[in-house]
Amino acid sequence: MRIRLLVPIAAVVLALLYLVPQLAPRPTDSQFDLEAFGRIPVSAEGRIKPLDTVARNTLMRFGGKQTIRDDGRKIPAIEWLADLLSHRTSPANPSTTVAASLPIFRIDHPDLLDLLGVTPEQKKNRFSFDELFAHRDAITRQAGLAFQVDAKKRGPYQRRIVGLYDTLSRYIALSRYDTPYAVPPLTANEQWRPLGEMLMDGSAGSDEAAASLTAIFNAYAAQNSGEFNDAVADYLRLVRADLPGATRKAGYETLFNRMTPFYHASALYVYAFLLSSFAFMLTSLSKPDWARALGRGAIAVLVLAFFIHTIGIISRIYLQGRPPVTNLYSSAVFIGWICVMLGFVIEKLFRLGIGTIAAAAIGFVTLVIAHNLSSGGDTMEMMQAVLDSNFWLSTHVVCITIGYSATFLAGFLGITYILLGVLTPVLKPDRAKALARMIYGVICFAALMSFVGTVLGGIWADQSWGRFWGWDPKENGAALIVIWLLIILHARWGEMVRERGVAVLAVAGNIVTSWSWFGTNMLGVGLHSYGFTDSAVFWMLTFATSQLAIMALGMLPIALWRSTGVRAINQRSPTPRVATTSA
Amino acid sequence: MRTATLLILALAISGCGDDDIHSYNAPKTPPPTQMQTPGPSLAATLPDSPSDVVWDMPDGWTESNSDQAMRAATFDAGGIEVIVTALSGPAGGILANVNRWRGQIGLDAIDEASLAPMLTHYNGIGGDVIIADMTGDQRMVAAIVDPGDGKTWFVKATGDPDPIGALLPEFTLFARSFRTEVKPATTSSPAGTGSEQSVLDRLGSYTPPDNWTRDPNASSVVAAAYTAGTGARITATVLGGQGGGILPNINRWRGQVGLEPVPTLEDAGGQDIGGALLVNITGEQASIVAAIVTEGDHSWFFKMTGAPSEIEPELPAFQRFVQRVGLGEDTP
């Protein structure tokens, strides 16, 4: 009796022991109130965001990380931004600034390294602005050549040199205060303005906000912490008075950046996955009490992870003012969220522990995918005019994403069926049947949501530009998912496939869905022009191959499957044909 | 099955009946006007490139607006129209273009062999400059410039032999000044460390001598520009890093006034004015006086250009300008 309660509590306590210290504010030995500095709202890429976001996104773009390692110390992004914007002179080398001498840029391509005069033996892939700027003539010349070529036809080297030029331009624009637009509209009829322009035309002196910002930078350059902190506090007071909403949101976004809810959620998903897999193993080893207790522990941790995941999504909705799915990044986060929810439902219905495993695994994987999608910059970017409709975003896009989630879930369950069935003896008849019913149910749900989502997309297109169906790659991708799910259902109803067949086809659904989700986006970039060098294409092909391998495994003759339970069901002789439309 | 296929075919054929010649009544449209330019905004435009090609516009030239789609810039040089165009890549090659120009002034085409003696090669700052001076119905000077941005730039002026001849030196200097510039790095910080002011600050609060007038239309690279009463032109420009180095810049300026480059700084001559090197480069028809001041991770270029007679009287004022704004000294 006791383990029923103790184990889950212990599991949650362990989770909290990890979580709480992560979320607590970090003690800092710095006298500079960089946290407040980070909360300063600015307008960048059309969105009002805190300097903290600008700092993190910029460093991510330049070097793939949100911190810099220098002399063993980890420099947070906002400190780097403060160095950059204040042009603080480097104590080690007075002819340059601190910011320009930090190795923030990451360059891996061998031809680019060649251009910069780096030999392979040096094993150097991080560069400072000064180091890159020294080669600017060569970079400009190469980039100039590359720009002549149509963007879609550029080779890998050309794309990268263009990217490098763009990166350097971005850095320069930041240090010249051309971006972000830091000066807020404190009176009516004003817009956010770039500080750089105001400094050049001399109007900075007479603008309260611009002067205040300048004071902040000066104080930091002089390394005067008292002045800096006062200037920051003054400035925030100034902006809060006229733009309370923007300031509040910027403050919350800074907190959100620091909390990294999705990172912690994914860690907890891993934990839940381990617990639930272990629990499943114990069931097969006939230790029902412990298995059940661990299972409950897994569910408890899963609930905690789901809760954090949800807070993350709600925060994004609040910060963006939009429905949860607006770009590729948020679609990945949302797919994970839906799958976890569906996993809970399945667990409630079947109580086999498989629902929990699926939820935890998919939750983790999708958040990892999301993280990899966040390296391009602001994940809360603005949307183009055509897509700017909260109604359609919350109906069509959400539906389609739920359709993706369900198809992926069915695919995962199919993988489970095949792997457990072929490689282990644990898939007893009742379990096999339950799992098969799970797959079937989820596919039905997926078919409905995918179809409705696709239709809503058509209606949106019709309302937007008069064409219900345009046969463009994205639309076709969605259609492929619907057709594939229909094939599975009709094949099952026509008794062309049985449970094993459905499982195999469900796994194929993963390939179809990943094509629709990612593949269609890659077409425009010239899938034909470079083949396998782009990492996204590489991962997609690897994934597709892995799924095909599992499908091949699943096609092994039933007699070879280790789980005898599966055999019984899949080798039943066909029922005499009475009603052939549906089983 | 067969009937179905026939049905499909019939439908398909009927569906794609081509439109044929037909007539209809349409509302009256106004008659066409005489002037025409190649049409829709779909017309070819120069591809965007991030590297700005900049040039030094000689004094006395003014930029005029041209609505001709193919031109990059048009200048009025004392009544003569100087046209600048750019085309991607090699743009047909030298021979083809020279023959095209020859055709435009009524001369016959020439072959590759006769081409060489017709051309003069120069070193421009950005790259090679080839100038052709041809006389037919009119006299035409044309330059083919490769400033290194992947495009070929053409500069052309046509007119009567004497005015064109007088224009030729300026024209040559202009063509040789074509170069690509990366957008300059930081302007100086809003204030330097401690209580020091930056060059930009001092520039902003600088009061020029009475006979210097501020030029509001400085190009994007120039932070400030003045015209002295004598006609000399004074500019202050900022570029990132070392701006290419002192000696290369000196040689660039020497090229601009028609002098050969020098191998070392010592040969360049120059006066140390306490923190910056002031060089006076005098050519036959044009002179440049310049100083480079390094500030942090960028460099300021202070330059005065004009005819020797225009520059001479302004030398002390220019030196004071450099010292006060560039070096922050409290000179009277």
Add this chain to the structure above:
Amino acid sequence: MTKWLKPIASLRFTVVLLSLSMVLVLAGTLAQVNHGVWTVVDDYFRSPLVYIKFQLFFPSTIQKIPGGILFPGGLTLGLLLMINLLAAHLVRFRFTWKRAGSLITHFGVIVLIIGEFVTGVAAKEGKMAIFEGGSSNFTEDNRSVELAIIDPSPTDHDRVTVIPGSKLAGARGALTDPRLPFGIRVEQWMPNSQILGPMQATPDQLARATDGLGTQMAATPAPQATGVDNKNDLPAAYVTLLDDSGPVGTYLATVWFTQPQTVTVGGKQYYLQLRFTRSYKPYTIHLIDFKHDKFVGTEMARNYSSLVRLEDPSRNVDRQVLIYMNHPLRYAGETFYQASFMEGDTGTVLQVVRNPGWMLPYVSCTLVTVGMLMHFGLRLTTFVRRQNR
């Protein structure tokens, strides 16, 4: 009858057709990398057969693969799916509540297929480009051109005779159709062209035309646009006008010229222009104001809107309307969408669509959704009931 109807009605056939459809959709997607969507739609989805090259499925840089396969196109597969569906219901006809869901769903699918067919055959799309302060009373289809011969002699209208570009492209010898006011001989037809200004064209090229703008500017052929990136072909043609006594002059007619050229044939004045195929409307749209708001500090569009005045004397209509993204104007059986704009925000480009079959997809989708909900809903309840035992 049931004997050969059974295989047509079988689920096996459905699965086969659906699988073929998947291959077609995938091929039709990959084909759009190198060809414009309209070409692909016509070739793959609106035709009975299509030749699919194997190379389509492999990047050409990796391996060149020759050959292809003749594959059923959208028309064929759509028709067969409909037949399969109808046959299935004839053979396995069951009007029970259990089957109601799937009956409704399948009926909806039939409507959808018919709807796409009707759209393919009957829908007409065009663009209306208007400068701010200007107006337009016609739409243009920039996927096809016509040579327009305008006779301005009638007092209150112009008499326009058009020759479709396709006819010019295939013309052999002189076109002396009785419908034409004069004969035309196509000296050279260029499906896509580039224009050379007076400074770039050689005297030879400028001598190809005896009159009109072709003496100042010349056209040379350019490789045809694939339609990707929304670039279309800009055709040009050198045409010789013929009257009873023989050739009257050779002109360069091209879409590059935004205005017609005046020509005189047989003592009469005409205007000649090669232009995108036009469709005149009985109403006029005036553009009062075009707004293009961008997000601060970016070039990304926040919204576009066109404030227009719709003037239709034939229906006594004169009112102002605001057309913006996701908010079209519906008038006279046509719908006007905010599609795009002219460079420099100087004008707007509206997409004008007439689709008599527009309602069919909506009907179909409602039917299918309702049917699916019924079908799956029923199963879900039995399912849950069984689980909770």
